[in-house]
Amino acid sequence: MTHGLWNLRIKVDGELIVDADPEIGYLHRGIEKICEYRRYNEVVTLMDRTCYVAGIAWEQLYIMAAEGALGLSPPARAEYIRVLSQELQRLSSHIMWYAAYVQDIGLMTPFLYGMRDRDLILDLFQSYTGARMTYEFMRVGGVRNDVPVGFTDRCRKVMDWLDQRIPEYEKVCDNSTIFLDRTKGIGILKAKECLNDGITGPMLRAAGVARDIRRDRPYSVYPELDFDIALYDEPDCYGRYRVRMEEMKQSVRIVRQVLDWLDRNPGPVLAEKVPRFVGTPSPPPGKETYVERRGYPKGRGFSSMEEPHGEAMAYIINEGAEHPYRAKLRSPVFVNIAASKDYLVGYRVSDIPAIMGSVDVCVGESDR
Amino acid sequence: MPEENPPLRPLIPGITAQFPQDVTVLPRRKDMLAVLKVTPARVAEVAKYLRDVGSFEHCALVSGVDWVDHLEVLYHLWSDSLKGYIELTVDLPSEDPHVPSVTEIWRGANWHERETWDMLGVRFDGHPDLRRVLMPEGYQFHPLRKSFELHEPEELEVKARHV
Numbered sequence: 001m002t003h004g005l006w007n008l009r010i011k012v013d014g015e016l017i018v019d020a021d022p023e024i025g026y027l028h029r030g031i032e033k034i035c036e037y038r039r040y041n042e043v044v045t046l047m048d049r050t051c052y053v054a055g056i057a058w059e060q061l062y063i064m065a066a067e068g069a070l071g072l073s074p075p076a077r078a079e080y081i082r083v084l085s086q087e088l089q090r091l092s093s094h095i096m097w098y099a100a101y102v103q104d105i106g107l108m109t110p111f112l113y114g115m116r117d118r119d120l121i122l123d124l125f126q127s128y129t130g131a132r133m134t135y136e137f138m139r140v141g142g143v144r145n146d147v148p149v150g151f152t153d154r155c156r157k158v159m160d161w162l163d164q165r166i167p168e169y170e171k172v173c174d175n176s177t178i179f180l181d182r183t184k185g186i187g188i189l190k191a192k193e194c195l196n197d198g199i200t201g202p203m204l205r206a207a208g209v210a211r212d213i214r215r216d217r218p219y220s221v222y223p224e225l226d227f228d229i230a231l232y233d234e235p236d237c238y239g240r241y242r243v244r245m246e247e248m249k250q251s252v253r254i255v256r257q258v259l260d261w262l263d264r265n266p267g268p269v270l271a272e273k274v275p276r277f278v279g280t281p282s283p284p285p286g287k288e289t290y291v292e293r294r295g296y297p298k299g300r301g302f303s304s305m306e307e308p309h310g311e312a313m314a315y316i317i318n319e320g321a322e323h324p325y326r327a328k329l330r331s332p333v334f335v336n337i338a339a340s341k342d343y344l345v346g347y348r349v350s351d352i353p354a355i356m357g358s359v360d361v362c363v364g365e366s367d368r
Numbered sequence: 369m370p371e372e373n374p375p376l377r378p379l380i381p382g383i384t385a386q387f388p389q390d391v392t393v394l395p396r397r398k399d400m401l402a403v404l405k406v407t408p409a410r411v412a413e414v415a416k417y418l419r420d421v422g423s424f425e426h427c428a429l430v431s432g433v434d435w436v437d438h439l440e441v442l443y444h445l446w447s448d449s450l451k452g453y454i455e456l457t458v459d460l461p462s463e464d465p466h467v468p469s470v471t472e473i474w475r476g477a478n479w480h481e482r483e484t485w486d487m488l489g490v491r492f493d494g495h496p497d498l499r500r501v502l503m504p505e506g507y508q509f510h511p512l513r514k515s516f517e518l519h520e521p522e523e524l525e526v527k528a529r530h531v
Binding site: 024025028030032033034036037068195196197198199200209211216217300301302303304311313315317325326328330334335338339342367368 | 397399400425426427428429431433434442444446448451452453455474475476477478479480483487500501502503504511512516518
């Protein structure tokens with residue numbers, strides 16, 4: 001949920017929107033280009049900055065693709081810690097969305113509720129990664145460190161707390177006529193249009209399409225975990241809100257299962273045979289002599305995952321050097337904004353905050 | 369021989385029979401259902417075939433790679449019934465690369481193609497609105513070309529000291 005970092009040009013007929021042309025790029029930092037000049041583990045730093053409300057999701061996305069390109073696999077405990085981080089991040093991202101969105105629509109209390117409860121999750125992150133937003137926690141071949149002693153119990157307490165809070169979030173919204181008036185029947189984009197526009201994530205599931213990469217093309221340890229896909233059959237702003245609320249409940253469910261597993265299964269969190277990628281500064285990419293001298297296996301790595309905003313993809317080409325030859329990132333928000341003409345035309349100017357808010361725009365990841 | 373993939377068994381022979389000159393099946397990677405190499409001229413027709421016959425209804429990504437001597441454009445398509453991605457790869461010359469747009473087939477490809485034009489300078493013929501998307505209009509370079517050198521901070525520091 002970002003304000004002020006992008007531009008939406010609209011054409012109006014009175015109050016009615018007749019055309020929309022979103023304009024992005026104001027936060028473009030050239031992350032894909034910088035990746036070509038960084039060693040594999042150094043890129044992790046950039047991934048946190050790609051999406052600043054869901055940094056760890058992008059870390060894992062990149063790491064999965066890089067591991068594919070380098071032919072490495074992490075130990076099981078690292079996979080569980082990654083999934084734990086994913087779901088905590090999904091919770092904090094959705095709570096952040098809830099806080100900002102409902103305030104945009106005209107309710108004040110949810111903002112205070114949301115920011116307070118999000119801080120509890122950030123505290124958890126801080127206790128095992130050392131940071132609240134830019135974690136730099138994952139490594140090619142595992143994660144940086146294990147969770148500290150007593151972490152699982154602290155995390156369970158937060159989950160118990162959220163169990164009580166999420167129904168309360170819903171009560172605040174569902175009992176508010178302002179909220180219902182401003183979200184129901186607004187910003188409709190039907191399933192067929194969503195598919196054609198390439199829209200993914202909560203927007204697509206609100207239209208009733210049960211596509212969730214965690215279930216359809218399982219990665220990491222998601223096949224071993226029990227959860228439901230959040231679905232709703234009203235493709236409007238209200239439906240997107242319902243889907244995100246349900247997803248938070250499912251995330252709490254997943255986190256509990258992962259915590260139980262972590263309690264029972266101690267072990268290493270970093271693979272043993274990991275190239276350390278240290279040494280002389282790298283020459284420019286594509287130089288043959290350098291490639292032969294190092295001799296890391298050439299390959300292409302591809303990963304796709306269900307990020308809080310939708311389907312994110314990474315494509316890494318490894319040409320044998322210490323740094324990626326090419327790193328391509330697909331941001332779900334980039335595509336969801338691109339289609340904004342299709343769900344804005346026909347609504348009023350005053351609906352724009354409600355509609356664009358329901359998309360959950362994170363400009364950091366759309367501009368990269 | 370490329371490895372066979374059971375869910376795609378009717379589709380892949382169908383597509384090679386339909387486009388015998390233009391589609392080559394490349395060795396399969398474990399993260400893709402199939403990897404197909406397509407000649408630039410027939411990309412849109414192959415894409416339409418994959419959407420209508422192969423049920424690849426979601427164009428997830430259009431991207432490109434600069435291999436210095438040539439360019440490669442990549443398409444990643446997702447199918448909800450097959451639960452997987454297929455990769456199309458197209459080789460283009462570095463000078464004045466052109467490829468037909470697939471925006472008519474999937475509207476979602478619109479901004480991906482704009483970004484590939486912006487970053488690598490690939491022209492998508494038939495695209496309704498091929499403007500730059502991330503870099504400002506009027507910018508002279510295509511930054512993801514390998515000829516666009518990124519200066520490392522230390523080099524910049526050295527230069528600054530001599531000024």
